[in-house]
Amino acid sequence: MSRVLVIGNGAAGLFSSWLLARKGQEVVLVGRGTPSTSMSTGCIRTRPEGCEREMAEFLVNEHMPWAVGARAGLSKIGTPFRCWMAPSHSTWKYGEAPGSVTVVSIEGHPAIHVRIASSLLIAQGIRAEHLSLPIAVPPEVPLTAAFRSEGSWELLAKALRTTSSDAVLLPAMVPLREYGRLDALERQCGRKVLEAVTPLGPPGLRLTELMHARAAGAGVTIWDGRRVTALDIKGDTVRGATVSGGSEVKEVATDAAVIATGGPLVDGLNIKGRELDDPFGVFQVARSTDALRGGYASREGMMVRVDGRRMANAVAAGDCVYSERRDHGSGLAGALDSARMAVMALEGA
């Protein structure tokens, strides 16, 4: 058994840690803050090429069932959203769109935009109905907070009885452990309950919690709130890292490293002016015509040093890997798939 240091606790870091731990490696996962996939919609947009089975296994959870296959749903402004794998209430089977939808909103709260959504539903041939709940929630307060009380859920169920459409479109507002409420609501109101597809909100937070629990359950040592400030590299081998957290600094030894610090959005790679730059000052950063598509260069799966030498035990995963193919929408599948490839490359090494 050897020790692998995974740097970055986003989707790619959590998935690669889990894959490695499952294979019996001792994994230490270091991330700067709380684990986060909260920019995500929680849906897998494109069909992951090689890791569908592992991914399904990874995401299986008692709290949140997943639907797999060609799926379609609605964003919180009513535009269509297509994906491959989604929490069961986010989408319907492609081609089985509801004929009419009740859009549920809280007046003035940006969790869902009902007039925009209704107008865009009608444009897609879906009949739209509007239900405004008589609850006041300030726009900066997440709806999750208001829907922690039983009263709000009862109010919602009661209000839904007065509507007649095929499906209900709710703002995203349930945390992982409460996901079962959507099933209960579906039973109570006798029709499909859909959660609007939303970036930057509860779906991403649920996914984070789920991935975090899976990684921890597989025995990964999770060092959140800590940051790798330097790597100890001898020749082509990462031998350790300096990790700082709070007012403490520790040196850790490692046999291999997975770098999954994310793209510029999460500050994994520095941006100087318009150029990406390796915060460790060690690795080659490949630049694309669009600076932000760049990332760590690799050769045969392993990272490459600035002096051109191929690393023997370091791989990159997720958004910080250089890829011409990466584009918005393929984020999660791409990140997970690249994590799997990184782990495979590491095993080969």
Place this chain on the structure above:
Amino acid sequence: MNEDRCIKCGSCTRACPVLNDPLGPGFPGPRGAGVDAPRFPERDSIGQIALMCTMCHACEWACPSGISLTLSMLRLRSGLNEADRLPGHRRMMDNIASCGRTVSTEFKGWREEGNRTLYFPGCIGLGRLTHLTEAASSLLTALGVSHDISSAAVCCGSPLLKIGATGVAEDLRRRNMEVFSRYDRVITSCPGCTNQLREVYGIRAEHMVEVLKGSDPRSKLDGRWALQVPCHLKRGLSPWAADDMASVLVAAGVDVVRVPGEDCCCGGGGGMLAGFPETSSSIARNKVQMYRSTGVDGIITACPFCSLNLGRQGIRVLDIGEALAPKR
């Protein structure tokens, strides 16, 4: 300052315990108060909204842009006008003036025996939770750490920085440094104190968890216990110390149940307990409800503020010192 890195992803607002509490109205959230409000030339002080934060650092950890939101809040507080001071915070200042601590002192068991180690329980341990201090002291003794508890030591000043009374905090530091100069080692039970002593005083104070880590204590505690991992321990002092808190308890034989959200704020920090008691106890109530749903017998924490705030919700709360103290 690095507030200009904000991309408005809202991660901080989703992580904020105050904003997510039903009784936290009026607080615009970490971004609203820490990033957005200070940008406007119309105001030199943003008023009491600067005080509606528990300083739990959760926003800071959630921020993908690495913005120092807590520092930003502290700076806003230091710029508050006297008129913005909350009644609870005035009381703290009055207590400081009369006894040197933020709450009136109830503790009687001072030990001034010339030992080289000082145990520094903090204002809550000397005022409200004297049993915590007594247990920690007897645990230290059982572990062979002979120590003083000095009546001359005053508040560390951390709560005063958090209510924007920087000048008073500096005065307290000077008084304490005189006391500390007689000791080689300072041990605290409150991570807020530990941080203050390290960051502001520049002395290498140890938190009880750090002392316990090397000393292999045993527990005779029955039942299943959840953890309240203090914000100021995990996100303030050291995330490793927070890991150690759990491992020390497990190694001591305590049946520890790890629950998601154990490291979320109890609502008691940042001057909220005195400043906005309703919001503070509402956050604690919701947290305790979560703990109850897991069927544990009680909660173990390592911060007097957590002990006090959660304990008021009618659940058994032990400080780590109490959990590992020799039975009397």
Place this chain on the structure above:
Amino acid sequence: MRKDVLIIGGGATGAGIARDLALRGVDCLLLDMGDFCHGASGGNHGLLHSGGRYVVKDPGSAAECAVENTVLKRIAPFCIEDTGGLFVSLPEDDPLFADRFKDACRSTGVPTEEIGAEEATSSEPGLNPLAVRCFRVPDGSVDPFSLVQANICDAREAGALALNHCAVTGMTVEDGRIVRVDVQDRRGRLSSPIVPEVVVNASGAWVADVAGLAACTARAGLDQGSMLVTYGRQCRHVINRLREPSNGDIAVPSHTSTVLGTTSRPARSPDDSAVTREDVDFLLRETSALLPSLRGCRIVRAYGGVRPLLGGNGREASRSFSITRGDAVDNLVSVAGGKLTTYRLMAEKVSDTVCDMLGNSSGCRTHLEALGPPADVEGGSIALARLRRKYGRMASSISTSDTRVICSCEQVLRSEVTAVLKTGDALTLADVMRRTRAGMGYCQGLDCTLSVLELMMQGAKMDPLLALREFLREREHGISQASGDQLRQGLLREHVLNGVYGMGEME
């Protein structure tokens, strides 16, 4: 519809003319093909000139600016930040220019005071410590949107009719007079042609196009200028480079930002306002010579404006203005050139000419009567404190009982948007933005646009995707030229809008 005067162009000049004429009791109609202030009146750096910038090369303009500066501070204090300005020379600048500047200030009446470099850096801590000569001038920053709105509001109160989104499509000339003007009103409020006594062409960069409708010519060179908006106020004063007016020599603190300006190049058409990467790099390089902290600062937007200049191109052209009667047409008055700071003076002169033609002998009152109250900074939230700055005396029409914020970058209240929509003037998201500033902040509308659109759709039928795309695309221009953290902002925006909401896919 019969009108004494038809004013074409609702920028600062047109709005000023409408107010001036209305106050003299003239029955006038103001039309703009887009929104009020959509051209160069909104596309400038919002500098309230002391005149200092022009004292050496264009003393006439400088003297005009010096007078108007004090007039505007008196009549429109709500939309002016009296920051004061500094003219600063650096070691590489011509040492003789400072003396010429000093003399020219004296002769043009621009108040100035030379101060030591030490005093300058203590009152402006971000200033380059290598500063050599420093002069204080009464520069300030003015919010052009608020200023124009206040003029329109005042003109309306005095009886003028002002309509935006109403384009002039044709003019009929008979016997050397314009007898009929055809219009196309996007909202159908005007159905019949206008029959005016006098037509005023105040259409800025479009002055030649409008004159052309009456087969007249109006000469104005079109000149494009680029500007950058920084995150946060990077300086306390307006900072000018003490040298011959040139590119990249000014920083104007305004609201929550600093505007860095400007560049100058000939424009091919009034719409040729695009900003290039070179402009951005150049502006940052030049202005950071004065304020070194600008080097690493976050640029949240880049924008351009096309201004009509008189006589010559770019920096050589005079900043003064001209009023011309149509060559073949008796009742057409065209005005071109000038500056935001001198808009009122231009309006006064045009109105004098028009009143002469109409036989109206009332005098100008625009310099005597206030446009609005001083900005109120007492009490309440930031959003409340900002109401008067944006709306002048109209601020009282905004309900302050609903304190919900809709745009947190600019602290805009939901009720501001509601109040603006109630006026009926705002047809597009950009119209709402010009009035409320919602969408002008550092996220450039990512956070607030959907909520604003949602409110707009309460009262009007709109194609939401079309509206969103039109607005957000325009706001992106700056982001794509930006750097550092604004790039991350752009990436998040792309992820949210295109990746999740599919705005790119549904075209």
